Amino acid sequence: MYGFSPNYYGYDFRQIAIMAWTPSEVALNRKLRVLWEQHVYWTRLAVNSIVGDLPDKDETIKRLLRNATDFAAAFEPFYGKAIAARFGDLMKRHLTIAAELVQALKTGNTSAAADAQKRWFANADDIAVFLGRINPFWSTEEWRRMLDEHLKLLSSEVTSRIAGNYAENIALSDRIESQALEMADVMTSGIIQQFPMAFSA
Template sequence: MSNVHYNQEECLTYGQMNLINDFRTLWTDVTFYLRGYALSSATGMDKLKEATRNRIYHIAHHFESKLEPFFGSEVSEQFETLILQFLVDIIQAIDAYFASDETALNQSLPAIYRDIDNISSFLAGINPYWSKEQWEGLLTKLLENGLSGLEAIKAENYEQDFEIIESNLRYATMMGDYMANGLLAYLQPAR
């Protein structure tokens, strides 16, 4: 017979694991659908592009529904608005990039960085276990990888694109973990 002992405080409940998985899935969806949008833009597949854009917009609502039980509808709806603006601005940047419209691209990028700042400040403001700097770093890296991915797609450098996809998926997992772990810490009673 094995003498394995588990410390109850170190084990996650099913609910906690579900929360982590939910946020991992949401951030993975962000990276997956934004890449799909970029590919459909690059290849001129307009019906796929439209369907993907609709999926991207719906992700914002999924974030809202996951945050609402913790922060209430007003706060979760504010986050939905912020994340939706971030995603819309990224879509505009993708459109500008593949249309070779440098003016529109140069207008989109500062807006995206403002979105990153707004999201990071907002999240740090509603939960002391989330850091503005950490969120800025994660979102900025996700954006920078995405921009590199656009270049790789346009140059048909698919090996580089795959490396970027893998990196973004790792970041999506880290973002999901960071978001979920911050919520779990927020819910824990002070010891």
């Protein structure tokens, strides 16, 4: 977004080694992949609604924010209510700042956009540190890299949408989706390693 070129092509897909997952492990992966897919899908729809000032804007943002609650619900069986709620709060902040940033960019308020962008990246760092603390199989640095990638790709997607570069905007959306699935697979792998007894069947 503000301060980033719309041409971001530094994406590198990270393959996750999957060795004969049990049905319960596959189910977890499917759940987390759906959540990350919904995360980027509803983010894209919210961006389009804000930029286009569409009548569905408020309802679309409301549905987007539900993604944070859904992530918290997915975490609760493993980490308990308090940790799950904290993760949900961090994800909700990630989404609300993003909406705020898009609105500032749409109206050309560069100072508000710069402030929101700073808080957005700080929030991503908070998420990376949080995940690194609750699971010894998640690397804070790896989550920093992935979330930084996520935000930069979203920044470019928004910039291209505002500029009306629709072919580029759509191509970036495909890259965002692939990168989100990478995060889902890393998340799955860490939970399986941390709670192996939960996935015996």
